[in-house]
Amino acid sequence: MKKKGKWNQNQPNIQEKVEELISILEDGVSNFTYSPEEFKALLEMKALMPDYSFRNIMVAKAQYPNGTFFAPLKRWNELGRMVIKHQKSIRIFKPKFKKVNKEDKENSTTEEKQLVGYISVPVFAYQQTEGDPLPIDKVDIKLDGDCPEAREIIHFAEKIAETDNCPVTYGDADGANGFYRPATHEIVVSESLSTNHRCKTLVHELVHSKVHRYDTSSSTSEKEVVAEGTAFVVCSFFGLDTSDYSFRYVKSWSKSEEDALLKYGSQICNTSKKIIREFKTLMEEKSEQILKTA
Structure with missing residues (x-):
């Protein structure tokens, strides 16, 4: 995994750097493809x-956003x-049918099924289960490692969350x-x-806490694209x-909406x-405290 250098005063300003990272995100998502092995595993799982x-x-993902298969x-x-x-x-919806008799032009009666509504039925996501390995396990990507940058991001993300109670x-x-x-x-x-994956996940959820706490109008897709896109940029x-x-x-999350990143x-x-400005403020306060105690 690549690691970019830590931010310093000689790098581009926040606006320029964020725009550059969003461009990288757009290209990365647009050009992302599964390897032949991963694609085969997904087909087997499906x-x-x-x-x-x-x-x-x-409907299922709205209740369990991280679910992959149900x-x-x-x-x-x-x-x-x-x-x-x-x-x-x-809970998802299952169609409910009833049998009805239908007469044709020759007065012959045939029986057919007619949709009369939907009923709620229970399902579970793969992540809610344990046991024998399945093909999806070959595509379960995790961020490995424990770098100083991740630990620093975690520290300041926790501080920001604490300030917001x-x-x-x-x-x-x-x-x-x-x-x-x-x-x-x-x-x-x-x-x-x-540590690295914990860091990314914490920033992702921090975005939800700051942007989607009272949001009842945005779709789940929009919320997840915004949270993960922001987590990528900030990290x-x-x-x-x-x-x-x-x-x-x-x-x-955007495969059904090809212009998701353009929209969001x-x-x-x-x-x-x-969020970056909040991080910088905390970093400056920390630096000032270090100078005072030096």
Whole structure:
């Protein structure tokens, strides 16, 4: 993994650097492709999963944003996997039909199914299960490593969250890398992640806490593209390259909207600049304290 140099006064100003990083993000997402091995694994995984509509996938992701594949409990059990204890089911919609008799022009009666509505049914995300390995395990990308830049970003991200009365805890993230809970205004990051991945996830959830706390109108896709895009820009600005993870994450949320980054680019830019300035203020305060005690 590449690491950019730490920000200093001789580098481009915030506006120029952020615009440069957003351009890198746009190119990276646009040109992202899975390797032949990964693509094969995804096809194998898709063949094992129920074929849900795009609408149902979005309904599921709205409840469990980090979910990649969804299936009923019975199907996971057939695949040798069990739902992790205390995991809550995700509700999607299943069409409900009834049999009706229909007469044709020759007065012959035939029986056919007629859609009469939809019922809610429970499913679980792959991340909520454990057990036998599946093809998707070959595509499960994590950011490895423990660099000083990541530790510094974590420190200041925690400070910003603390100022906003948003608790940050590290522990069980319900099978996800992390999540932000608007109802209690808190961030939870998985303790199983490496320092570098923990850093990226914390910034991602910090964006949710600052931008989406009271947002009930934006789609889940918009929220995730903005959060991950901003996390990439902020982390890269301060020396941590998250492109291996961020490009594919943004791509997964924007593939149904090819112009997603064009639509949300200005919001990513503005949010990134705001958070970067908050980081810089804290850095300057830290430097002043060091000078006073020197």
